[in-house]
Amino acid sequence: MAASPTVRRQARAVRLGPRSLTALALVSAVGVAGFGWPFLAPPGSQIGAHAQDAPWLFAGLLVLLVAVVAAAISESGLGPKAVAMLGVLAATGAALRPIGAGTAGIEPMFFLMVLSGRVLGPGFGFVLGSVTMFASALLTGGVGPWLPFQMLAMGWFAMGAGLLPGPDRLRGRAELAMLAGYGFLAAFAYGTVMNMAGWPFMSALASNVAFDPHAPVAANLARFIAYCVATSLGWDLGRAVVTVVLTLVVGPAVLRALRRATRRAAFEAPVTFEAPRQ
Numbered sequence: 111m112a113a114s115p116t117v118r119r120q121a122r123a124v125r126l127g128p129r130s131l132t133a134l135a136l137v138s139a140v141g142v143a144g145f146g147w148p149f150l151a152p153p154g155s156q157i158g159a160h161a162q163d164a165p166w167l168f169a170g171l172l173v174l175l176v177a178v179v180a181a182a183i184s185e186s187g188l189g190p191k192a193v194a195m196l197g198v199l200a201a202t203g204a205a206l207r208p209i210g211a212g213t214a215g216i217e218p219m220f221f222l223m224v225l226s227g228r229v230l231g232p233g234f235g236f237v238l239g240s241v242t243m244f245a246s247a248l249l250t251g252g253v254g255p256w257l258p259f260q261m262l263a264m265g266w267f268a269m270g271a272g273l274l275p276g277p278d279r280l281r282g283r284a285e286l287a288m289l290a291g292y293g294f295l296a297a298f299a300y301g302t303v304m305n306m307a308g309w310p311f312m313s314a315l316a317s318n319v320a321f322d323p324h325a326p327v328a329a330n331l332a333r334f335i336a337y338c339v340a341t342s343l344g345w346d347l348g349r350a351v352v353t354v355v356l357t358l359v360v361g362p363a364v365l366r367a368l369r370r371a372t373r374r375a376a377f378e379a380p381v382t383f384e385a386p387r388q
Contacts, residue, residue, distance in 0.1 A: 134236060141262040145306045148321050148330060192230075195371060196238055199226050203242035204249050217349050219246070220300075221356035222364070223268040224293045228285075229368040232272030239268035259307040267300050286361050293353035301346035305338050312337075 143150065199222065206219040219242065227235025240261040247253045247260070274292060276285070312320035319337040321330055 130233060134233065137262070138266070141259075141266075144262075145259065145303055148306070148310045148323075148334075149327050192234070195230075196234070196241065199238055200242045200245050203238075204245035207242075207246040208250050216352050218352060218356055220267070220297060220349060220353045221293060221361070223264065224271045224289055224296070224353065224357060225361060225364050225368060227268035227271030228274060228277065228289060229365065229372060230272070231277075232269040235268030235270075235272040236265040239264035239266070256304075256307060259304065263300050263303045263307075266303070267296050270296055285365075286358055289361060290354045290357045293357050294350045297350035297353050298346045301342050301349065302338055305334070305342055309334055309337050 203219040203222050206222060207217060209216070209218055223235070223239050223242065226238055230238070243261045243264040244257070247257050271289065271292060274288060276288075280288065310321040317337075319333050319340060321333065325333075
């Protein structure tokens with residue numbers, strides 16, 4: 111007598127609709143302008159002349175746009191189960207962040223963002239990164255004009271993990287090595303992007319690595335690289351090493367737990383049937 115077919119669900123990333131993708135592209139474009147305006151604006155432009163007002167302008171605009179993206183993604187792509195998982199992961203990340211805050215870049219929340227973005231996809235990763243950074247700021251009292259930039263940078267960080275190749279096929283040591291390598295590089299990228307949010311507002315008279323609104327792009331780029339090396343290289347290295355170590359040590363267990371939870375929640379997971387056993 112043949113056994114009845116058994117249902118096998120695969121862990122699938124949360125998918126995004128056209129409106130969510132459009133909103134995500136819009137807020138990312140505004141973010142690129144918000145971070146990169148010192149290299150996009152011509153020397154002596156009005157943007158450079160009013161640099162001291164820019165943090166508040168971009169902060170208010172980015173908060174609104176990130177809120178729009180989160181609402182659009184929730185409406186079109188995230189059901190109640192996914193929202194519940196978003197809350198749990200965001201709370202966990204927010205609790206992890208203060209553990210090493212202020213100590214040589216020891217920030218354990220980054221590895222969780224990498225693994226979550228890998229399992230649940232780029233859209234979920236972007237929202238998770240943004241919400242986690244917002245929640246951690248409320249928890250630690252770190253609310254200020256820099257917060258929207260942190261939310262956007264962390265959203266990109268987690269989203270990038272969801273864009274890595276082989277989400278359905280690559281497993282084991284190869285996947286861990288890829289995630290660890292991404293976490294190492296992305297930790298430096300996060301620090302570099304966040305440097306761009308504060309570097310233009312140093313006084314050019316105070317340091318030869320400060321942004322000079324009258325200098326050409328090449329000169330400011332050299333100043334920015336020197337600024338990163340002098341101020342944040344050690345912190346970024348600590349963050350990168352911690353992310354790699356945690357990914358390799360606890361990554362397998364966390365990946366299994368996330369995939370098991372995703373299968374049970376069945377986020378848009380197609381149902382497949384195994385052949386009946388004789």
